[in-house]
Amino acid sequence: MTAAPETTLVEPSANMDLLRFATAGSVDDGKSTLIGRLLFDSKSIFTDQLESVERTSQERGDEYTNLALLTDGLRAEREQGITIDVAYRYFATPRRKFIIADTPGHIQYTRNMVTGASTADLAIVLVDARKGLVEQSRRHAFIVSLLRVPHLVLAVNKMDLVDWSEEVFEQISHDFTNFASKLDIPDLTAVPISALLGDNIVSRSENMPWYDGPSLLHHLEHVHHASDRNLVDVRFPVQYVIRPQSTQHADYRGYAGQVAGGVLKKGDEVMVLPSGLTTRIAGIETADGPVAEAYAPMSVTVRLEDELDVSRGDMICRPHNQPCVAQDIDAMVCWMTDAPLVPGQKLAIKHTTRSARTVVKDVQYRLDVNSLHRDEGAGELGLNDVGRVRLRTTAPLLADEYRRNRITGGFILVDESTNRTVGAGMITGAS
Amino acid sequence: MTFHDYQLTQIDILESESIHIIREVTAELERPALLFSGGKDSIVMLRLAEKAFWPAPIPFPVMHVDTGHNFPEVLDFRDRRVAELGVNLVVASVQDAIDRGVVREEPNGSRNRIQTPVLLEAVEKNRFTALFGGARRDEEKARAKERVFSFRDEFGQWDPKDQRPELWNLYNGRIHLGESIRIFPLSNWTELDVWQYIARERIEVPSIYYAHEREVFSRDGMLFANNEFCRPRDGEDTFIGKVRYRTVGDATLTAAVGSDADTIEKIIEEVAATRLTERGATRGDDRVSEAAMEDRKKEGYF
Secondary structure, three states: OEOOOOOOOOOOOOOOEEEEEEEEOOHHHOHHHHHHHHHHHOOOOOHHHHHHHHHHHHHHOOOOOOOHHHHOOOHHHHHHOOOOOOEEEEEEOOOEEEEEEEOOOOOOHHHHHHHHHHOOOEEEEEEEOOOOOOHHHHHHHHHHHHOOOOEEEEEEEOHHHHOOOHHHHHHHHHHHHHHHOOOOOOEEEEEEOEOOOOEOOOOOEOOOOOOOOOOHHHHHHHOOOHHHOOOOOOEEEOOEEEOOOOOOOOOOOEEEEEOOEOEEEOOOEEEEEOOOEEEEEEEEEEOOEEOOEEEOOOEEEEEEOOOOOOOOOOEEEEOOEOOEEEEEEEEEEEEOOOOOEOOOOEEEEEEOOEEEEEEEEEEEEEEOOOOOOEEOOOOOEOOOOEEEEEEEEEEEEEEOOOOOOOOOOEEEEEOOOOOOEEEEEEEEEEO | OOOOOOOOOHHHHHHHHHHHHHHHHHHHOOOEEEEOOOOHHHHHHHHHHHHHHOOOOOOOOEEEEEOOOOOHHHHHHHHHHHHHHOOOEEEEEHHHHHHOOOOOOOOOOOOOOOHHHHHHHHHHHHOOOEEEOOOOOOOOOOHHHOOOEEEEOOOOOOOOOOOOOOEOOEOOOOOOOOOEEEEOOOOOOOHHHHHHHHHHHOOOOOHHHOOEEEEEEEEOOEEEEOEOOEOOOOOOOEEEEEEEOOOOOOOOOEOEEEOOOOOHHHHHHHHHHOOOOHHHHHEHHHHOOOOHHHHHHHOOOO
């Protein structure tokens, strides 16, 4: 039984903020049930969706309504009972809109979770209270820290099956915190839940009076994530040059892009990289009129006082706070395709709005994501491996450490013959 | 200087993300076009494109796959909006394709499925390499798994098992000759977000989205308008109902819902409170099977 909701679910407004979170855990941990519960309790599952799931469950002979069918949308997933790809789900409460990146537990795990975590403000790692920490829980926590997701929630699920035991919860929290201390996880919260029965999901559980923390939804609604963005280092990757070429705007030349860091203001002295030329911001504009300041993740158009040669792929920053202009890049790379990453390999690289070619100089080590052991003799990275790689690029990147800025520190690697995205990189150093 | 917490609302964030996507496509892909049906999602998408390049005009044409089964209000709206923006309109006509023998009318009279070859023909003829579509992930479960940049092979087919991973705000738009990318800038928007944005931006939408009186009849639990495309069968009685449309598609398939929402505020209230998805409530085309949308997408549909 659960107490009356402490969160009133009324009509969401347009002015609420947004929290993106990723969920990690296998079907057996009750991840789909948890997501189904969050959607159901926030009235985000619609009657026709539920009826369709009930119908399919019956046809398959499932004993209960299988909420996993809500997220497993593809025919192959339904037929094989597996989740193939990241699914995005949406719900809202009066305080916040939420985007869930639901990452599958079995196939292509690392690749999918890395993808889902790359944009997440928060990650929920689910652990089955009966089983405690398993290898996969450690892997999940590692990926959360690798992708620098700022907030992590350990959800200890199926508390109903361990008699709502405080000892069990404390032991799992303790084990997890121990492992997490070897990682870089700035904010960790543990919540004991029963996704199936709804305990500590929307409202506080009466079955666990010993727990005095927030319900999961309350935490999701209140976690402070406004200061997760970098508001210090000005970074504006130029995406597109706007030149109307009309008589009305004959001399207009604006640099369009999405702010990646810092706060830009009219009149600020700025430097354009890689040229290194300096000028001032003449104005920051949007279709709704000029704005006094621009910060991440606003899409704006910047006009400069002097006519410089600025094009897509350039970066606007401050003269005394620049990213590294570098062709030698050290990075943690997650490899996402069958054929291994090997030294000497040539690839296309996309970093901010800049594209170049790159050659793999060295695979320094492969990381065992369960033990965190560094295998320095590996020499290559296979599918779903993570390792430290040195790259040399044909053109300089305007790079920050990923730990400093997730947008100017992340890149993707593309196979030039198949055009597939085959790797994701997080910059650790550049020179 | 006043204190400032540098917070954006979720609608601002969605808008910014969509503008980023639209600009990225235009910078990286040679010949994009925007699918514009006169429906609310494509109207919002067109507004975002207008904002993305302001004060320059939208640098690509819009295309309408015209099934011939249109609501006249929507067609009028389409032409007016295109004229206002001064963009080029490419019309790919299903009727014309039927007349030329490229596609054959289906027995049930629906042109939903046969519009796909017509779309693909127009893409090839105009050498479009990227098509913007207004689809949202909250609409349908196959769409929930589709990327923002959805790679299509030379037959326009979607392969859900072989999608390019999408990380951060980095999109991979690289293609070989003959291949193309479908782009969904509204991927992360919900139906409610779309209406809240329409309200905030004071965007005009076709009148059929607002509650009005119309002669309808009930079929399969849905309310269909009695018009040249859709006539009641024996035992289906028509009556005058106060209705509005939640989606606008092929007139033979798109049903209305009973509604008193004749202002945007009332529509937002209604959408926030509804217990049925818009496609479940109003689209006969998605009721064919559990995987109807997935199957159509694999054939090259949006």
